[in-house]
Amino acid sequence: MTDPHAGAPAAGRRPSPFRRAARLRGYLFALPALVIFGVFFYYALGFNVYLSLSSWNLLSPERHYVGFANYRALLMSPRFHRTLWNTALYTAGSTLGSMTIGLALALALRRVTRLARLVQGALFAPYVISWVSVALLWLWLLDPQYGLVDAAFVRLGLPAVNWLGAEGTALWSLVLLTIWKTVGYDMVTCLGGLQAIPAEVYESAALDGAGPGVQVFRITLPLLGPTVFFLLVTSVIFSFEAFDIVNIMTQGGPIHSATYLFVYFIYAVGFQYFQIGQAAAASVLLFLILLILTALEFQFLQRRVHYAA
Amino acid sequence: MRVCRMIAAVVAVVALLAPAGMAQAQIHLQFWYGLGGAWGQVVQDLVKQFNAAHPQIQVDAVFQGDYYQVVQKLLAAYAGGATPDIVQTVDTSVPQLAAAHALADLTALARGPDGVDMKNFIPALLPNGFYKGQMYAAPFNRSTPVLYYNKAMYRAHNIPDPRGPLSWSQFQDITQKLTVRDSGRVTVYGFETPINYWFWESLLWSAGGSVFDPKETRATFDSPIGVETVNWWKQMTDAGIMKAPTPEGFKAWDVARADFIQGVAAMIFSSSADINYLSTNSKSPVGVTFLPRKVKGAAATGGSYLAVPAYTKHTQEVWTFIRWMIQDPQMYYWVTHTGYVPVTRSALQYPQLQAYYKAHPEYYVPVEQLLQYGHSQPTSPVFNGSFHYLEDALREVVLGHTPAEKALQQAAAQIDQQLAQVK
Numbered sequence: 001m002t003d004p005h006a007g008a009p010a011a012g013r014r015p016s017p018f019r020r021a022a023r024l025r026g027y028l029f030a031l032p033a034l035v036i037f038g039v040f041f042y043y044a045l046g047f048n049v050y051l052s053l054s055s056w057n058l059l060s061p062e063r064h065y066v067g068f069a070n071y072r073a074l075l076m077s078p079r080f081h082r083t084l085w086n087t088a089l090y091t092a093g094s095t096l097g098s099m100t101i102g103l104a105l106a107l108a109l110r111r112v113t114r115l116a117r118l119v120q121g122a123l124f125a126p127y128v129i130s131w132v133s134v135a136l137l138w139l140w141l142l143d144p145q146y147g148l149v150d151a152a153f154v155r156l157g158l159p160a161v162n163w164l165g166a167e168g169t170a171l172w173s174l175v176l177l178t179i180w181k182t183v184g185y186d187m188v189t190c191l192g193g194l195q196a197i198p199a200e201v202y203e204s205a206a207l208d209g210a211g212p213g214v215q216v217f218r219i220t221l222p223l224l225g226p227t228v229f230f231l232l233v234t235s236v237i238f239s240f241e242a243f244d245i246v247n248i249m250t251q252g253g254p255i256h257s258a259t260y261l262f263v264y265f266i267y268a269v270g271f272q273y274f275q276i277g278q279a280a281a282a283s284v285l286l287f288l289i290l291l292i293l294t295a296l297e298f299q300f301l302q303r304r305v306h307y308a309a
Numbered sequence: 310m311r312v313c314r315m316i317a318a319v320v321a322v323v324a325l326l327a328p329a330g331m332a333q334a335q336i337h338l339q340f341w342y343g344l345g346g347a348w349g350q351v352v353q354d355l356v357k358q359f360n361a362a363h364p365q366i367q368v369d370a371v372f373q374g375d376y377y378q379v380v381q382k383l384l385a386a387y388a389g390g391a392t393p394d395i396v397q398t399v400d401t402s403v404p405q406l407a408a409a410h411a412l413a414d415l416t417a418l419a420r421g422p423d424g425v426d427m428k429n430f431i432p433a434l435l436p437n438g439f440y441k442g443q444m445y446a447a448p449f450n451r452s453t454p455v456l457y458y459n460k461a462m463y464r465a466h467n468i469p470d471p472r473g474p475l476s477w478s479q480f481q482d483i484t485q486k487l488t489v490r491d492s493g494r495v496t497v498y499g500f501e502t503p504i505n506y507w508f509w510e511s512l513l514w515s516a517g518g519s520v521f522d523p524k525e526t527r528a529t530f531d532s533p534i535g536v537e538t539v540n541w542w543k544q545m546t547d548a549g550i551m552k553a554p555t556p557e558g559f560k561a562w563d564v565a566r567a568d569f570i571q572g573v574a575a576m577i578f579s580s581s582a583d584i585n586y587l588s589t590n591s592k593s594p595v596g597v598t599f600l601p602r603k604v605k606g607a608a609a610t611g612g613s614y615l616a617v618p619a620y621t622k623h624t625q626e627v628w629t630f631i632r633w634m635i636q637d638p639q640m641y642y643w644v645t646h647t648g649y650v651p652v653t654r655s656a657l658q659y660p661q662l663q664a665y666y667k668a669h670p671e672y673y674v675p676v677e678q679l680l681q682y683g684h685s686q687p688t689s690p691v692f693n694g695s696f697h698y699l700e701d702a703l704r705e706v707v708l709g710h711t712p713a714e715k716a717l718q719q720a721a722a723q724i725d726q727q728l729a730q731v732k
Contacts, residue, residue, distance in 0.1 A: 059409030165555025251557035
């Protein structure tokens with residue numbers, strides 16, 4: 001009964017009832033995925049765009065169309081400016097930090113020894129812990145009164161630092177612990193990339209007289225391009241989506257919106273100030289920013305990436 | 310054919326199950342509450358007692374995070390059309406929800422044959438349950454901010470137990486005395502308070518200031534009195550005798566409580582709801598007294614109400630539950646296991662509660678403060694979404710370097726915009 005050519009009826013002829021049924025079955029198989037995407041993704045996306053053009057508090061039955069007023073208010077808002085700046089710093093700091101250290105660790109630990117494996121395991125461990133646990137853990141470690149970090153500082157004769165409570169250090173504390181959490185993943189991904197580089201390339205380079213330094217910069221790094229590129233794209237997107245650590249550790253504070261990151265901003269505007277329109281507008285902007293960033297990354301970097309087999 | 314058979318099977322199963330469901334006349338009510346830890350356990354205890362006493366109604370109490378998380382989840386539930394039947398919701402959210410037609414009007418039930426005597430409620434606890442003259446929520450877990458002090462430290466410095474509110478200057482002297490430094494580093498702060506609007510507005514009122522004008526059309530906290538009030542905190546913080554915990558929201562309360570229990574802070578502002586918790590956990594005996602006063606005594610009311618989301622089908626049963634929760638025996642159980650204040654005058658006359666207060670006078674301090682100086686919160690529907698502007702300003706002054714005038718004026722301007730939209 002199954003007709004493999006159903007759905008492509010010969011021109012000029014009405015599809016037979018059998019063929020129509022078969023084609024319908026094809027749609028039926030796709031239906032669950034289509035419904036889920038349609039309802040939870042495309043409908044939500046469209047509804048969000050619509051909300052971004054309205055004034056609404058989540059409750060009142062009436063939503064007023066306000067045009068681009070929400071976008072204008074956002075672009076005028078000092079807190080939004082600060083959020084953009086914070087997000088840029090956080091993204092640059094955590095992405096570059098984690099990738100550089102991860103790559104260095106991968107190069108240092110690439111030889112398969114028992115010790116290297118142990119260290120790799122230890123470094124990777126934080127990656128599998130949930131963000132909420134990591135945030136709570138570091139909240140204790142960084143506590144100015146009872147925290148281990150400041151206790152160590154005082155023992156060493158250094159001044160105690162109110163890591164999360166001072167405007168100057170709060171964001172960088174978040175960057176540091178993000179690096180701590182993600183560096184293992186970057187390292188493992190780079191190790192995987194390193195293994196894909198054929199040993200013959202190094203052998204022939206060594207024969208040609210290339211030292212270890214030259215090998216790293218002329219062979220390893222260029223051939224690791226696809227891996228690094230993949231890490232860059234995913235880390236940037238991820239950094240833009242950071243929420244848990246802000247919500248648990250600083251709630252955007254301590255002052256002057258010092259640790260407002262993009263998604264936390266959306267949450268605060270929507271669910272603390274109940275300005276759903278502005279929160280929706282910020283979501284749309286986040287979507288556009290990520291789209292543009294990813295496009296730029298592909299445009300400028302992909303060309304320079306060597307996809308060696 | 311197969312499809313037909315499946316449909317027939319489903320119909321048969323539904324037909325079999327339906328009567329079973331109907332025979333069970335028990336009504337299930339979902340109750341969202343916003344108190345964690347030991348406090349949440351007491352809520353669960355009360356609900357269990359209610360269910361045992363009302364076999365035909367079963368209340369299912371679901372913990373939904375802190376007060377503000379409850380409101381957030383409730384809003385999401387409205388958007389999704391899946392609200393609970395009863396909600397414990399923070400005082401400032403009642404007008405917000407009522408103005409959006411999200412709550413059932415309880416006025417008729419409260420005045421009806423199974424109603425409550427409005428005059429029985431302690432007056433300062435009522436206004437936040439009303440919106441435009443109608444009752445939308447009944448006070449349940451209400452509290453006032455109090456000053457907790459470490460009795461051992463008071464003794465060590467020969468400071469007598471306060472009787473009634475201290476003046477601001479007396480309070481500052483004591484704070485100074487209680488502060489301990491070890492080679493320049495503060496080891497005991499005389500005083501610690503979360504930089505929270507709730508404590509601040511109490512001080513503002515005690516200095517003769519106001520949050521809004523009487524008609525709630527304009528923010529007035531940026532007055533010279535407001536500036537003086539926030540600068541007082543600033544000045545004590547800069548002098549190193551007051552600690553302002555840096556996390557925001559309820560996290561700051563956790564820090565203050567922990568510091569008090571550990572003896573890092575000699576005095577803290579916190580809710581009267583913490584009496585039981587702090588007395589149980591603190592190494593030193595805990596003193597409870599009134600908030601300090603400038604020109605008059607003042608203490609905000611706080612805590613939550615019991616309200617009914619507009620879409621519940623079981624208004625009558627929900628009302629039965631609410632009424633039961635605020636009856637004297639339940640109030641007695643609730644108050645003595647937490648430190649909240651009773652919401653009715655009759656509960657105050659309840660013999661067991663009176664005996665309890667005689668044996669534990671610290672539990673009576675917030676009641677006395679409430680009866681003498683209780684001050685309800687602003688009742689504008691936009692307050693719950695806009696007090697963050699005020700709190701951000703307070704933090705920027707106390708923890709940062711923004712001049713008080715500038716910070717408060719900016720916050721007032723933001724809130725004025727919101728107030729202007731109220732119809």
